[in-house]
Amino acid sequence: MPASPLLALTHFMTLAILLVPLVISMLTTKVWIIEKTKTSVKTAFFTSTLSFLLFKLSPPLSVVMDYSLLSASTFHLKLNLKFDLYSMLFTPTALYISWCILEFSQWYMDKDPYPSKFTKYLLTFIMAMMILVSANSPLLFFIGWEGVGILSFFLIAWWQNRPNTNTSALQAIIYNRMGDIGLISCLAWLTTRLNTLALQKIFTCDDFITLLPLLGLILAAMGKSAQFGLHPWLPAAVEGPTPISALLHSSTMVVAGIFLLIHMHPLLTLNKYALSACLLLGAITSLVAAFYALTQNDIKKIIAFSTSSHLGFMMVTVGLDQPQLAFLHLSLHAFFKAMLFLCSGSIIHNLNNEQDIRKMGGLHKCLPITSACLTIGSMALAGTPFLTGFYSKDIIIETMTTSHLNAFALLITLIATSFTVVYSLRITMFVQTGQPQHMSMLLLDEYNPLVINPIIRLAAGSIAAGLIISMNITPLETLPMTMPMYIKTVTLVVVALSLLMALKLAAMTNKMPPKSSHTHNFSNSLMYFNTMIHRSTPMITSTISEKYSTRMMDSTWQEKMGPKKLAESQVLPTKTTSSLQKGLIKIYLTSFILSILLLTYLFY
Amino acid sequence: MTPLHFSYLSAFIVSIMGLSLHRTYLISTLLCLESMMLSMFIALSMWPIQLQTSSFMLTPMLMLSFSACEAGTGLSLLVASSRTHGSDHLQNLNLLQC
Numbered sequence: 001m002p003a004s005p006l007l008a009l010t011h012f013m014t015l016a017i018l019l020v021p022l023v024i025s026m027l028t029t030k031v032w033i034i035e036k037t038k039t040s041v042k043t044a045f046f047t048s049t050l051s052f053l054l055f056k057l058s059p060p061l062s063v064v065m066d067y068s069l070l071s072a073s074t075f076h077l078k079l080n081l082k083f084d085l086y087s088m089l090f091t092p093t094a095l096y097i098s099w100c101i102l103e104f105s106q107w108y109m110d111k112d113p114y115p116s117k118f119t120k121y122l123l124t125f126i127m128a129m130m131i132l133v134s135a136n137s138p139l140l141f142f143i144g145w146e147g148v149g150i151l152s153f154f155l156i157a158w159w160q161n162r163p164n165t166n167t168s169a170l171q172a173i174i175y176n177r178m179g180d181i182g183l184i185s186c187l188a189w190l191t192t193r194l195n196t197l198a199l200q201k202i203f204t205c206d207d208f209i210t211l212l213p214l215l216g217l218i219l220a221a222m223g224k225s226a227q228f229g230l231h232p233w234l235p236a237a238v239e240g241p242t243p244i245s246a247l248l249h250s251s252t253m254v255v256a257g258i259f260l261l262i263h264m265h266p267l268l269t270l271n272k273y274a275l276s277a278c279l280l281l282g283a284i285t286s287l288v289a290a291f292y293a294l295t296q297n298d299i300k301k302i303i304a305f306s307t308s309s310h311l312g313f314m315m316v317t318v319g320l321d322q323p324q325l326a327f328l329h330l331s332l333h334a335f336f337k338a339m340l341f342l343c344s345g346s347i348i349h350n351l352n353n354e355q356d357i358r359k360m361g362g363l364h365k366c367l368p369i370t371s372a373c374l375t376i377g378s379m380a381l382a383g384t385p386f387l388t389g390f391y392s393k394d395i396i397i398e399t400m401t402t403s404h405l406n407a408f409a410l411l412i413t414l415i416a417t418s419f420t421v422v423y424s425l426r427i428t429m430f431v432q433t434g435q436p437q438h439m440s441m442l443l444l445d446e447y448n449p450l451v452i453n454p455i456i457r458l459a460a461g462s463i464a465a466g467l468i469i470s471m472n473i474t475p476l477e478t479l480p481m482t483m484p485m486y487i488k489t490v491t492l493v494v495v496a497l498s499l500l501m502a503l504k505l506a507a508m509t510n511k512m513p514p515k516s517s518h519t520h521n522f523s524n525s526l527m528y529f530n531t532m533i534h535r536s537t538p539m540i541t542s543t544i545s546e547k548y549s550t551r552m553m554d555s556t557w558q559e560k561m562g563p564k565k566l567a568e569s570q571v572l573p574t575k576t577t578s579s580l581q582k583g584l585i586k587i588y589l590t591s592f593i594l595s596i597l598l599l600t601y602l603f604y
Numbered sequence: 605m606t607p608l609h610f611s612y613l614s615a616f617i618v619s620i621m622g623l624s625l626h627r628t629y630l631i632s633t634l635l636c637l638e639s640m641m642l643s644m645f646i647a648l649s650m651w652p653i654q655l656q657t658s659s660f661m662l663t664p665m666l667m668l669s670f671s672a673c674e675a676g677t678g679l680s681l682l683v684a685s686s687r688t689h690g691s692d693h694l695q696n697l698n699l700l701q702c
Contacts, residue, residue: 583699584698
């Protein structure tokens with residue numbers, strides 16, 4: 001019997017299981033709600049694994065469901081859901097990570113006064129993400145997109161009495177909105193020119209799609225996935241609680257932009273300019289974010305920039321015409337990035353909310369499990385052979401070096417890979433080795449299973465998930481099999497060389513007093529991008545709107561030159577004339593002058 | 605024109621100017637009226653003498669009697685207005701009721 005109805009059933013069961021704690025959280029505000037949510041997310045994870053296995057066993061590569069919402073004569077609005085490899089594989093990954101994060105947040109947020117609100121927001125976020133990944137029409141996708149955007153805003157601004165937090169949340173919303181313009185314009189373009197919004201039907205219109213909707217999609221990915229140009233919100237988003245950073249801004253929400261490009265890949269393939277744009281944009285993002293991460297001092301910011309760099313890397317893969325590899329990197333990256341964030345959360349909480357790495361040290365002995373997992377995560381990030389990151393990163397770089405592409409993009413991606421190692425080493429050196437720089441009377445412990453179990457689970461994922469997931473994907477194209485030796489080992493060589501160089505530099509300069517240089521300041525202040533853009537862009541807009549729109553057009557041309565001037569110019573003659581008509585006899589007698597002058601003039 | 609013509613013409617014009625451009629008192633209007641009458645009397649007297657038309661020699665006399673009536677009317681108006689308005693300031697004479 002065909003497994004497709006069963007597939008749909010299990011997927012909907014997953015969603016229904018996720019709805020239960022949402023309803024409960026609206027009815028109660030007790031603190032045990034997070035534990036119940038964790039249990040339900042765990043159950044949903046197992047259910048979604050079941051549906052993935054069903055998907056693997058069943059013959060069709062994808063299942064599409066059409067449910068008609070609105071039927072006009074020419075336009076039919078349907079609730080399209082698509083269960084293909086991407087949504088079926090992403091759901092268990094996202095739920096696994098959400099499970100670990102919810103367990104962690106039982107410990108991290110245990111003194112929080114609003115646990116049910118937290119649960120509500122998190123569950124709504126997960127539901128929106130599920131809608132996003134299983135959407136078959138851009139309209140439904142947009143609903144999920146907006147959902148994750150607004151929930152990100154709520155969750156970043158969790159501790160809303162800090163002014164920095166409010167600014168960051170506002171930044172997130174504004175930059176996401178600028179990306180939304182692209183998505184909405186693409187949606188509008190498609191709606192006005194095609195009579196359907198179902199993806200499988202859009203993909204058949206090969207010769208019809210021009211560059212404009214694709215640029216809209218790339219803009220949307222720029223906004224949501226923090227590519228260079230619309231990137232400042234991602235490092236600012238670390239103002240939110242660490243579980244939120246781990247879920248939203250490393251694994252799930254920021255990949256929504258890349259997910260859009262992966263889903264719409266058949267459209268992107270048609271236009272080589274769009275692909276080149278993706279490639280170069282991704283490469284620049286990758287390099288710039290890694291450059292920023294080299295000199296940051298806040299541990300969460302370094303990991304956020306690392307996320308941004310890997311998002312650029314995923315964009316490069318999309319630009320290489322390899323959506324499956326991008327998706328692979330997306331799912332695998334989620335594991336170790338979430339783990340890195342959770343380790344940093346454990347460190348921060350144990351050091352009494354200290355986030356500056358210059359004030360940490362020697363945690364190798366004090367928090368052994370956390371630091372071990374931090375090391376595993378850093379190694380997976382750098383692409384150490386046969387850990388998780390290797391399965392996606394190495395293949396992507398191999399594909400890059402064997403394809404016909406822009407050499408500049410290739411070069412800067414390799415440089416970004418080397419920077420990855422350097423900043424991971426920086427975290428490891430500052431946090432784990434050396435003498436402790438933190439306060440003396442701190443009680444560091446990691447005996448709470450709520451902390452350890454999620455981190456260890458994600459570490460297991462970081463090690464094994466690469467193999468498991470890449471075995472279960474049927475590749476759409478043949479991977480590059482033969483290449484020269486120096487191409488095959490380029491990642492390894494780059495990583496090893498940069499590691500050695502960084503170690504040597506650190507050893508040489510460790511005992512010297514710190515001296516700031518121009519490059520260091522440039523990198524630390526984020527290339528002054530925030531300083532320039534956050535002041536100048538609103539200033540330009542305000543100046544234009546004040547000088548030109550309000551003062552010149554509205555006030556001057558339409559008020560003072562037109563009606564008001566007319567009214568003003570009537571006043572003086574009116575005053576003069578009305579003074580003549582006060583009814584005084586004197587004035588009437590004065591008008592005799594006129595007749596006499598006339599007489600004189602006429603007769604003489 | 606002859607100096608004689610010019611003299612009573614200019615006297616007439618000056619007194620009409622005085623009638624229209626007075627400032628405060630109504631009585632100056634009446635005085636200018638009288639001077640207008642005077643210049644017209646002289647003009648009317650000179651005209652039949654110069655042109656030797658004896659049938660118009662009576663006109664200055666008629667003029668004089670009419671001007672006496674009008675002077676009397678003017679003065680009575682002045683007295684009446686000063687009785688109602690309290691003075692003969694021209695600002696008080698207003699067609700408007702408020």
